[in-house]
Amino acid sequence: MSRLLRKATAVAVSLLLANSPIFAYELDVHSTDSIKTVAQQLAADLMSMYSGNQPGQTPGLLPQPYYWWEAGALMGALVDYWYYTGDTTYNDITQQGLLHQVGPYNDFMPPNQTLTEGNDDQGFWGMAAMSAAEYNFQNPAKDKPQWLALAQAVFNTQAERWDTQHCNGGLRWQIFTWNNGFNYKNSISQACFFNLASRLALYTGNSTYADWAVRTWDWMAGVGFIDETYRIYDGATVEKNCTDITPYEFSYNVGAFLLGAAAMVEYSNKAGELSDVALWHERVDGILNSTELIFFFGNDDSDKVMIEIACESVNLCDVDQQSFKAYLSRWMAATTKWAPWTFDRIKRLLQNSAQAAVNQCTGGDNGRMCGLKWANNSGEWDGTTGVGQQMAVMEVVLANMIEEAKQPVTNGTGGTSAGNPGAGGSDNGRVDPVKWQHGVITKGDRAGAAFVTFVVLAALLAALVFMFADETKTPGENWDNFRSTVSSQPGVRSAEVTAIPAVQVTEDGGTMPDRKGKRSAREETSAAAFKADAETKATLYLVNQLVASDSDWHRE
Known part of the structure; x- marks a missing residue:
């Protein structure tokens, strides 16, 4: 009888194990030790995709198919990793990568990138430097550019590009005229600028930065990129005076504005501007409400998980978009330091998302690489791997240590990074490469x-x-x-020869290489409206409308 009982028990256990998911990580979101252990392995797997610190490689660059901006986002993630865990393993690599890409004017416009660089690209590097200043990340040698000064340089160059001739303000997506998207003003370029301006205002106490933050928010609201319910849309073209708004919503837009608004709450508090405190408090709540509505899904508050709704639900996320949840996680967590009343709500959303995220990290040869999709909460890997997927999971896991993390510093509360209000060179806007390349x-x-x-x-x-x-x-x-x-000879007469121009002539008589289609690979795969076909646009628009009309909708 006992033998039969043991056999039956063994069979039952086998069946139970066969039907139970096997997770690579056992994450306890309530345990700092557990979070650190999981984050350490996630970081190691993430850094296996980066070789910029190896002999013969370029520091601060990721391999194809990743664009330069995402390498800047990675540097920001590594600053976060040290901030939360205290692990210095990647500090020298991070410092090396950031400093190698500063360019001759110390404003993150290196010659090998500037002909293809957009305002949002530069902005991500600037925000990484800003985080390094706020967290007192190890400072460079005195003869090197400093974190705060680098962030100020990015701000200065972008403030000079503020374009009042089209749409009455705003930054264009692209810096140079020949790049696809120069005619587009997008929310992420404004978001990066707003984020930097508000954080610089708080760090330095300089009201000029705060004025620019207010100007950027007001412009966004004025053209309708931010609507009355705090939903943030992708952008619009200058030819139609920014009235043809692309209705897609991406998580990094709301994340950047959320953190910037929280910084403005703190800045206004310190400045004693109580009416502004109330205004920015309302805006933080408004963005957080729309963020939870659009980018978190589940049956109820207990199981809502982060999702990149515009592309993930229809399997259309490109390489860039696969990383967006990393930044929403990063900035939601940081928001709680300057808007502490949001802590309980944000912590719940990040805990749910972190658990779902690590549960699906069962891919790759090592059996623990992470995919893109967390929201079905099934623990099933979706078959994809990459820098974006790995970085997103690492960030959402790290974000669960925000309560234990130190308060970000300012000039008056222990900040050690040296600033330079005039950083960025004499020609701060630099939209003419001839001036700075030669x-x-x-x-x-x-x-x-x-x-x-x-x-x-x-x-x-x-x-x-x-x-x-x-x-x-x-x-x-x-x-x-x-x-x-x-x-x-045909076509030739003495003293008269027809030449074939090898360059385009600009309006001011200068010349530049014909670089039409510079971003063709990126744009063919992007979900932005002016690049997508009509059928895809219609599908994504309907998905967004479905989300807006039914906050209880969730993926099966």
């Missing part, structure tokens, strides 16, 4: 160029004459034959 052309330069041109042409002419020379004729007869041969 020195001023002097008379000597022109004379030298003319001499070299003369020598080259003379040598070429001599070679051509030699080719046509007939040893049986006199030099004069050879010269006459050469002239008649050249002038008889």
Whole structure:
């Protein structure tokens, strides 16, 4: 009888195990030790995809297919990793990556990126530097640019680009005219600028930054990128005066504005501006309400999990969008430090999301790589891996230590990073690459160029004459034959040659390479309206409308 009982028990246990999901991580969101242990492994797997610190590689760059901006976002994630865990393993790599990409003006416009760089791209590097200043991350050597000054330089360059000629304000998506998207003003560019301005205002106490934060918010609301319910839409084109709003909603937009609004609450508090405190308090609540409505799903408050609704639910997230939940997690957690009344609500959402996120990290050769989809809470890996997926899970796990984390510092509360209000160079906007890629052309330069041109042409002419020379004729007869041969060629007349231009001519008479389609790969896969086909746009729009009309909707 006992033998039969043991056998039956063994069978029952086997069946139970067969039907139970096997998780790579056992995360206890209430245990700091558990969170640190899981985060440490997530970070190691994330850094296995980064080789910028290896010999022969470029610090601060990710391999293809990742764009430069996401490497900046990764540096911000590594600053977060140290801030929460105290683990210094990646500190030198982080510092190296950030400093290597600052560029000659110390404003995160390195020559190898600036021809393709957008305002949002630069903004992510600036926000990483801002976090380093706020968290007292290890400071660079005194002869190197400092974190606060780098953030100020990014702000200064972008403030100079504020475009009042189109849509009465706002930043364009792209910096340079030849890049696809130069005609587009998008929310993430404004979000990065607003985020930086508000945090710089709080850190330095300088009201100029606060004024720019207010201006950016007011412009966003004025053109309808932020609506009366605090939903934030992707952007619009300048040709239609920013009235053709793209109705997609992405989590990094709300995250950046949420944290910026929280910083403005704290700034206004310190400045004694009580009416502004109430205003920004209301805005924090409004954004948080719309964030929970749009980007968290479940049957009730106990199991709502983060989702990138515009693309994840229809399997259309591109490489960029696969990382967006990392930034929402990062900025929601940071919001609680400056808007403490949001703590309980945000902590609940982040706990649910972290648990669901790590449960599906069962992919890859090591059996613990993370995918994109958490919201079904099934513990099933979706078959994808990448920097974005791994970074998002690491950030949402780390965010569960926000209660234990130190308060961000300012100039007056222990901040050690040196600033420079005039950082960014003399031509802060720098939308003309000729000005910063080359020195001023002097008379000597022109004379030298003319001499070299003369020598080259003379040598070429001599070679051509030699080719046509007939040893049986006199030099004069050879010269006459050469002239008649050249002038008889199709499309060529003596003293008149039709040239094919190799460059485009700009409005101010300068030249630039023809770089149309520079972002073609990124844009073909993006979910933004002006790049997507009509069917996809309609699908995503309907998904967003479904979400708006039914807050209880959730994925099956």
